[in-house]
Amino acid sequence: MAAPMDKVADHHKQKQICASRPAYRQGRRDRAVKVYTVNQESRYLLVQGVPAIGVSEDLVKRFALYGAVQEYRILHEYPAEEFTQAYWVKFDRLQAARVAKRKLDEYSFFGGVLHVSYAPEFETVDDTREKLGERRILIANKTRGKDQRVKQQPVSSQQERPKVQASTSTSTLQTEPSRATNYQEGFPPVPSEVETFPALPAPPQYQWYHPAQHQSQWDIPKVASKQGVFPVDYDARLSVHTPNRNQSNRTNKTLPDNQDEDYGPLIGPHLPSKDQSGDSQEGAAGEAVVRPDLVPRQVMAGRKRPAPPGFFGEALEEEKDSKEKDEDGDEVQKTSCPDTGSSSMNRTAVIVRQKMRQISQTRTLSSSSRSSKSGSSSSSGSSKDTTRRRI
Amino acid sequence: MFSSQEYLEKKTGQSGVGRLQYLQSLVTEFQDTDKEDCKEQVLANLANFAYDPINYEHLRKLNVIDMFLDSLTEENERLVEFGIGGLCNLALDKQNKEHILANGGVDLVIQCLSSRNEETVLNAITTLMFLTTPASKPAITRLSVVECMLRFQLSKNSRLSNLATVFLEDYCSRQQVEEARQAQTGDAVGISLPAEPQQT
Numbered sequence: 001m002a003a004p005m006d007k008v009a010d011h012h013k014q015k016q017i018c019a020s021r022p023a024y025r026q027g028r029r030d031r032a033v034k035v036y037t038v039n040q041e042s043r044y045l046l047v048q049g050v051p052a053i054g055v056s057e058d059l060v061k062r063f064a065l066y067g068a069v070q071e072y073r074i075l076h077e078y079p080a081e082e083f084t085q086a087y088w089v090k091f092d093r094l095q096a097a098r099v100a101k102r103k104l105d106e107y108s109f110f111g112g113v114l115h116v117s118y119a120p121e122f123e124t125v126d127d128t129r130e131k132l133g134e135r136r137i138l139i140a141n142k143t144r145g146k147d148q149r150v151k152q153q154p155v156s157s158q159q160e161r162p163k164v165q166a167s168t169s170t171s172t173l174q175t176e177p178s179r180a181t182n183y184q185e186g187f188p189p190v191p192s193e194v195e196t197f198p199a200l201p202a203p204p205q206y207q208w209y210h211p212a213q214h215q216s217q218w219d220i221p222k223v224a225s226k227q228g229v230f231p232v233d234y235d236a237r238l239s240v241h242t243p244n245r246n247q248s249n250r251t252n253k254t255l256p257d258n259q260d261e262d263y264g265p266l267i268g269p270h271l272p273s274k275d276q277s278g279d280s281q282e283g284a285a286g287e288a289v290v291r292p293d294l295v296p297r298q299v300m301a302g303r304k305r306p307a308p309p310g311f312f313g314e315a316l317e318e319e320k321d322s323k324e325k326d327e328d329g330d331e332v333q334k335t336s337c338p339d340t341g342s343s344s345m346n347r348t349a350v351i352v353r354q355k356m357r358q359i360s361q362t363r364t365l366s367s368s369s370r371s372s373k374s375g376s377s378s379s380s381g382s383s384k385d386t387t388r389r390r391i
Numbered sequence: 392m393f394s395s396q397e398y399l400e401k402k403t404g405q406s407g408v409g410r411l412q413y414l415q416s417l418v419t420e421f422q423d424t425d426k427e428d429c430k431e432q433v434l435a436n437l438a439n440f441a442y443d444p445i446n447y448e449h450l451r452k453l454n455v456i457d458m459f460l461d462s463l464t465e466e467n468e469r470l471v472e473f474g475i476g477g478l479c480n481l482a483l484d485k486q487n488k489e490h491i492l493a494n495g496g497v498d499l500v501i502q503c504l505s506s507r508n509e510e511t512v513l514n515a516i517t518t519l520m521f522l523t524t525p526a527s528k529p530a531i532t533r534l535s536v537v538e539c540m541l542r543f544q545l546s547k548n549s550r551l552s553n554l555a556t557v558f559l560e561d562y563c564s565r566q567q568v569e570e571a572r573q574a575q576t577g578d579a580v581g582i583s584l585p586a587e588p589q590q591t
Contacts, residue, residue: 010509020428024408024416025436033431033469035438035476039513039550095392121549128553129561132520139483142393142444 008079012046012117038135042120043097043127047087047104048080051112056087059109063089066103067096084112088119094131201362237344393443411449414440418453431469434462438477447484456481456490463499472511475503479514482521491522497530504539505585509548512585516543516554523562532563537571 015032050059060072071090078086091097097118105116123131223229399410408416414437421433437455440446450456455477462474478500481487491497500522503515519531540563543555559568 018432021432022420022429025413025420025432033435035435035473035480035510036442037438037476037479037514037517039479039517039554040510098392123549123553125553125556128550129557132517132557136483136521138392139444143447143484 009121011040012048012119014115014117038131039120040118041094041098042118042123042131043091043094044119044122045089045091045097045101046075046078046117046119047089048078048084048115048117049109049112050085050087050114051110052083052085053110055110059087060089062104062107062109063091063100066091066100068092088122090122094134201358394445396445399445410446411452414446414449414453414455418455418458421458427467431467431473434458434470434473434477438473438480441477441480444484447481447487450481451486451490456487457494460491460494460496460499463503468506468508468511471503471506472508472514475500475511475514475518479518479521482518488522488524492524492527497522497527501531501536504536507585509551509585512543513550513554516540516551516558520558520562528562532567534567534571534574537563537567538575541568541571541575 015034017030018033019030045063047059047063056072056074060069063069063072068091069089070092073088075086075088080086089100091100101116101118104114107114107116120128403409417433417437421430421437424430424433437450437458441450441455441459459474459477462470463478465471465474478491478496482491497519500515500518503511506512506515519536523531537559540555540558543551544559546552546555
């Protein structure tokens with residue numbers, strides 16, 4: 001093994017940090033003035049300043065983050081400060097030791113500050129030989145490509161090498177303009193559609209949305225859980241006094257995640273009169289709405305498809321037709337505020353389909369991003385925006 | 392271990408100082424400054440840059456290799472130490488090697504073998520090993536050097552003895568080693584041993 005530790009070797013001592021560096025070459029960390037070559041580096045590390053409180057395992061685990069530790073031991077005879085110990089750690093690979101040293105030097109560990117240094121004196125002859133051989137191979141690998149490039153262009157090598165390297169800033173004028181042009185060439189052609197931004201769709205009318213945590217332009221009635229079903233007598237089209245709004249917030253969280261947009265109780269005090277009649281919400285102006293926070297599971301699952309015919313009963317079918325006519329006439333309004341006062345799912349589905357059609361027709365970048373987000377629902381982004389702004 | 396070009400570009404950012412420019416300012420400072428401290432710091436900085444081959448082009452362009460060679464003859468021991476460290480770091484590259492050999496680097500490095508500074512000697516041995524080419528081998532493995540290595544091999548300093556052993560076993564022929572051994576038992580002429588390494 002190594003020479004006995006009578007005196008602490010120089011390279012184990014921490015040198016003084018250099019404080020007189022001019023700002024332009026002052027690095028991020030304070031460092032001493034020292035040169036590291038392959039001789040200074042080693043797979044063996046000496047760790048001083050480890051608190052003597054039985055933390056061997058933790059220490060080795062921390063070192064092992066950077067590479068396999070082959071062996072480690074505590075150096076009891078090494079002169080150490082009171083209540084600290086010196087450890088000897090052997091790594092499998094030099095590179096791991098380098099990284100570990102860089103990261104763990106001056107590291108605060110269980111109340112002590114580690115001082116990590118290389119310990120090449122612990123190397124055997126073979127270790128040293130191997131270390132030097134590795135360095136040779138590394139350099140050979142790194143410089144092989146460059147040699148070939150240089151050989152191919154011997155004449156103009158001086159001028160071309162900077163170009164080949166493509167460093168960020170070079171002192172030769174030649175490379176800078178060529179890099180500038182390269183950047184310009186490198187940009188993909190801007191599509192003409194993007195440059196002139198098409199008119200955005202009319203902003204949704206904020207008052208349609210409830211400032212609840214989750215938004216939805218659906219007025220799908222919701223159930224308390226995924227396994228919930230509509231009550232027996234419940235007719236989603238009719239406006240029913242919402243029993244509690246508290247539950248709505250909670251149920252929102254239990255909603256299935258397969259939908260992109262959030263749902264929320266849609267209580268729209270200012271709904272247009274198109275909505276179903278007679279429903280009054282607690283003191284909310286205008287229409288009513290429905291919205292019991294119930295959406296049966298079947299509906300959720302089939303949300304992306306139109307409800308199968310007959311799902312809501314024949315009565316609803318008729319209504320659906322009539323509603324469609326209304327909606328066609330009010331398309332703009334509807335699309336901007338799809339959650340009408342009516343709680344009918346059919347209407348919602350129709351609205352959604354219209355929106356999808358509209359979106360697919362517009363074909364702008366902004367709308368395409370939105371359409372990609374929404375399955376069958378649209379303008380969830382706008383609904384999110386409006387949430388905050390709503391009363 | 393080494394930086395890649397993308398890493399450098401990322402670190403530099405758009406308005407930062409590039410690697411070549413930074414090295415250039417280091418060299419300029421070294422040439423312009425009078426303060427020994429600054430010279431030492433700059434030389435050490437350059438020597439550390441010499442560890443990474445990505446910088447070799449820049450260093451060659453800025454004649455930093457010559458700077459290292461010149462520093463070997465300085466009086467300041469630290470300058471010698473950093474200079475030989477820099478050479479050790481970049482001696483493995485073919486072009487650098489040719490440049491050093493063409494500028495009489497071998498003799499300068501052999502002179503460093505007699506330094507009192509442990510690191511200097513170690514770096515010098517390694518540099519000699521790295522500079523070995525079929526053409527330079529006779530000069531590097533001349534008798535005095537081999538004798539020196541034999542003495543190093545007997546040193547208590549394991550770093551020194553390990554490097555000497557590797558040198559003798561891998562870079563010298565048996566015959567050369569034998570000759571040197573015989574010469575040594577005779578008279579200890581040639582390079583003196585450095586002081587035992589535990590110095591401040």
